[in-house]
Structures are given as structure tokens and as C-alpha cells.
Amino acid sequence: MTTWTAVLLASALAFALKYLGHLVPASWLDGERTTRITSALPIALLAALVGVQTLTTRSGGVVVDSRAAAVGVAIVALLLRAPFIVVVVLAAAVAAGLRALGLP
Amino acid sequence: MTAALAPGRRRAVLRQSLSVAVATGAYGISFGALSVAAGLTILQTQALSLLLFSGGSQFAFVGVLAAGPAGAPAAIATSTLLGVRNGLYGLQVSRLLGVRGARRVAAAHLTIDESTAVGVAQPEAPAGRIGFWATGIGVFVLWNLATLVGALAGDAMGDPRTYGLDAAAAAAFCALLWPRLRSADAFAIAAASAVVAVLLAPHAPAGVPVLVAATTALAAGLWRRAHRDPPPPHHWDGEGEPT
Numbered sequence: 001m002t003t004w005t006a007v008l009l010a011s012a013l014a015f016a017l018k019y020l021g022h023l024v025p026a027s028w029l030d031g032e033r034t035t036r037i038t039s040a041l042p043i044a045l046l047a048a049l050v051g052v053q054t055l056t057t058r059s060g061g062v063v064v065d066s067r068a069a070a071v072g073v074a075i076v077a078l079l080l081r082a083p084f085i086v087v088v089v090l091a092a093a094v095a096a097g098l099r100a101l102g103l104p
Numbered sequence: 105m106t107a108a109l110a111p112g113r114r115r116a117v118l119r120q121s122l123s124v125a126v127a128t129g130a131y132g133i134s135f136g137a138l139s140v141a142a143g144l145t146i147l148q149t150q151a152l153s154l155l156l157f158s159g160g161s162q163f164a165f166v167g168v169l170a171a172g173p174a175g176a177p178a179a180i181a182t183s184t185l186l187g188v189r190n191g192l193y194g195l196q197v198s199r200l201l202g203v204r205g206a207r208r209v210a211a212a213h214l215t216i217d218e219s220t221a222v223g224v225a226q227p228e229a230p231a232g233r234i235g236f237w238a239t240g241i242g243v244f245v246l247w248n249l250a251t252l253v254g255a256l257a258g259d260a261m262g263d264p265r266t267y268g269l270d271a272a273a274a275a276a277f278c279a280l281l282w283p284r285l286r287s288a289d290a291f292a293i294a295a296a297s298a299v300v301a302v303l304l305a306p307h308a309p310a311g312v313p314v315l316v317a318a319t320t321a322l323a324a325g326l327w328r329r330a331h332r333d334p335p336p337p338h339h340w341d342g343e344g345e346p347t
Contacts, residue, residue, distance in 0.1 A: 001173070001176040001177065002173075003143075003144060003145075003148055003169070003173060003176070004148065005176070006165075006169065006176040006177075006179055006180055007144075007148050007151050007152055007155075007156075007165075008151075008155070009180050010152075010156055010161070010165055010179065010180045010183045010184065011151070011152065011155035011156040013180065013183075013184045013187065014155075014156045014157070014158055014161055014183065014184065014187040014190070015155070015212065015213060017184070017187045017188060017190055017191040017194075018187070018190045018191060018193075018194055018212040018213060018215045019194070019208075019209070019212040020191050020194065021190065021191035021192060021193060021194020021195050021197075021198065021212070021215065022194040022195075022197070022198040022208055022211065022212045022215070023198075024195070033326070036325070036326070037322060037326070038188055038189060038192050039189075039284075040289075040290070040293050040321075040322055040325045041185060041186075041188055041189070041318070041322060042160065042186055042189055042281075042284060043281065043284050043285070043290050043293050043294050043297075043321075044293050044294070044296075044297040044317070044318035044319075044321040044322050044325070045164065045182060045185055045186050045297075045314065045318045046160065046164075046186075046277050046280050046281040046284070046294075047281055047293070047294035047295070047297040047298040047301075047317075047321070048297045048298055048300070048301035048313065048314040048317040048318050048321075049163075049164055049167055049168075049182075049277040049301075049314055050274060050277045050278050050281060050298055051297070051298030051299065051301045051302040051317070052301050052302065052305060052313060052314055053167055053270070053273050053274035053277060054271075054274040055302050055305075056302060056305040056306075056313075058170075058171055058172070058310075060305050060306045060307075060308075060310075061305075061306060062302055062305060062306060066268070066271065067270055067271040067274055070268060070271035070272075070274070070275060071271065071274050071275055071278060074274075074275035074278050074279070075278060078278065078279060078282045083127065084127075084130075084131045084276075084279045085130050085131045085133070085134065087275050087276075087278070087279045088131065088134045088272045088275050088276050088279065089134075089272070090275070091268065091271045091272050091274065091275030092267060092268035092269060092271055092272035092275075093268060094268065094271065095265075095268030095270070095271030095272075096266060096267050096268035097268075099265065099266065099268070
């Protein structure tokens with residue numbers, strides 16, 4: 001699959017979900033179990049992405065490198081209620097700094 | 105329909121919408137930079153912000169695709185699963201707006217975390233409608249401009265690792281996850297999902313660990329007692345909890 005196909009397919013599906021929400025009767029998704037799944041879904045996905053992006057390499061290996069330190073700093077920044085852009089820039093700066101010092 | 109609103113209230117809602125749009129739009133810069141670092145072209149990056157238009161899904165899409173073009177199906181699946189919540193927002197928003205035809209198409213496209221949060225947080229319906237449209241349009245414009253700036257800047261750089269852009273992506277997912285960790289159950293689901301994904305990474309193709317981990321954590325979370333995670337998850341002033 002080319003990247004363009006993936007971009008357009010993901011975009012079409014994203015819009016379909018949004019539009020579907022505007023079309024279906026609200027009573028469809030009022031169930032307690034449905035609410036639980038739909039609120040837990042982003043939590044599970046984002047946490048998995050944090051884990052993979054922080055601790056794995058492109059070849060699938062598990063490593064602790066400058067990224068782990070950067071994410072640690074990002075978590076401290078989030079605890080201190082730093083805004084999104086500050087958290088992201090800080091993490092990049094920490095990783096870039098450690099690598100400039102010769103760390104992996 | 106919006107004429108019933110006092111000019112003072114109208115200004116207050118517009119001001120709130122604008123501040124949310126500026127804050128959200130700003131991190132479109134990091135999306136643009138990360139996307140080109142992941143190997144997408146500037147045009148593909150811009151297409152995502154214009155057409156997909158949902159921050160979390162866009163970050164996830166390029167994050168999974170960064171591992172190589174073979175991850176495309178997993179990238180689409182991850183992005184789509186993250187987009188499910190926009191469908192739920194649509195349920196609330198459609199009742200608030202009551203629009204049809206082309207306006208409903210536009211409203212659907214603008215249904216994201218921020219526009220929904222500002223819209224449903226207003227005590228009166230006319231203010232909610234202004235809040236939704238102003239925030240949605242504001243975020244759309246600023247997010248797309250910022251994406252272009254970030255993509256051009258990212259494209260001008262060399263190896264993204266030198267600038268710590270891989271760590272920036274991890275931090276971005278952390279920051280997107282943060283406001284949702286409001287209960288012990290939410291935290292348990294997140295921890296389980298992250299651990300499973302990392303353990304699975306050496307044994308599965310790119311993108312698959314994320315999907316398997318998320319479904320495993322979901323299944324585990326199903327039989328636990330309900331956790332409270334009020335939709336929409338973002339609060340902008342620290343005290344404006346929707347009631």
C-alpha cells in the first residue's frame with residue numbers, strides 16, 4: 001500500500017466515524033458498557049504508543065536510551081501542568097542534548 | 105438562532121474559543137515536524153491535517169508509519185480506533201447544533217476534542233453552538249497553518265534523531281494520554297497496554313503490538329468496575345468541568 005493510499009483511507013474512515021456520530025440516534029450508544037469501552041479505547045491505544053515509541057527500535061528490539069530519559073522529563077513537566085508544546089519541545093531538547101554528549 | 109445571546113456572553117465565548125484554538129493550533133507545528141521526520145512528504149502531511157483532522161489520530165498514524173511503509177494497515181487501524189471517540193462526540197454535538205445537509209457535513213468534519221469540549225461546556229445552547237463553530241473553525245485554520253510551518257521546518261533539518269524528534273513523538277503521546285488518566289482503572293489499563301505492547305514488539309510486525317496491546321487491555325478493563333472518564337476529556341481552565 002502506498003503512503004498516499006494510507007493517508008486517504010485513514011482520512012475517509014476518520015470522517016465516516018465523525019459523520020456516523022451525527023447521524024445515529026443518541027440512544028444507540030448510551031449503554032454503560034459501550035461508554036466504558038469507548039472511554040478506555042484511547043487510553044489503551046495512547047499508552048501502547050508511548051511504550052513502543054519510548055522503548056523499542058525500528059527493528060523491534062527493546063532498548064533504554066535517551067528517549068526514556070526524555071519521556072521521564074516530559075512526565076515531570078506534565079505533573080507541573082506544562083502546556084503540550086512545552087512538554088514536546090522539552091523532551092526533544094533532552095534527547096538531543098544527551099545524544100550530543102554521545103549517549104545512544 | 106444565535107440572536108438570543110447577549111453581546112457580552114457572545115464575546116466571552118468567542119474569546120474562550122480563540123484561546124483554545126491558539127493553544128491547540130500551536131502544537132500543529134510539532135505534528136508537521138514529526139510527520140516529515142517519519143518519512144511523509146510535506147503534501148501528505150498537509151493532507152492529513154486538512155482531511156483527517158484529528159490530532160491524536162494524526163500523531164498515531166505517522167508514529168506507526170515511521171517504522172516503515174509495511175506498517176500502513178496498522179497505521180490506518182490505530183488512527184481509526186482513536187477516531188472512534190469523535191463519533192461519540194458527534195452524538196452530543198448533533199443534538200446541540202441541529203443542522204442538516206452541507207452544514208452537517210462541515211460540523212462532522214470539525215467534531216474533535218476541543219470543539220466538542222467548548223461547545224458542551226456552555227450553559228446555554230446558543231452559546232454552545234457559537235463555541236463549537238468558533239473553536240472548530242479556529243482550530244482547523246491554525247492547526248493547518250502550523251502543520252505547514254512544522255513540515256517545512258522539519259524538512260529543512262537533517263536526521264530527526266539528532267534533534268530528539270523521536271523522543272518528541274513519545275512525549276506527544278504522553279501529553280495526549282495525560283488528561284485521560286483520571287482514575288485508578290484508567291491508569292491500570294494504560295500500564296497493562298504499554299507493557300504488552302513493548303513485550304510484543306520484538307515478535308510482531310510494526311504497528312501490530314499497539315493494536316494487540318490495546319485490545320488486550322480493553323478486554324481486561326471490561327470486567328473491572330466502571331471508571332469515571334467524563335467525555336470530552338479536555339478541560340481548559342482547570343475548573344470548567346462539564347456537568
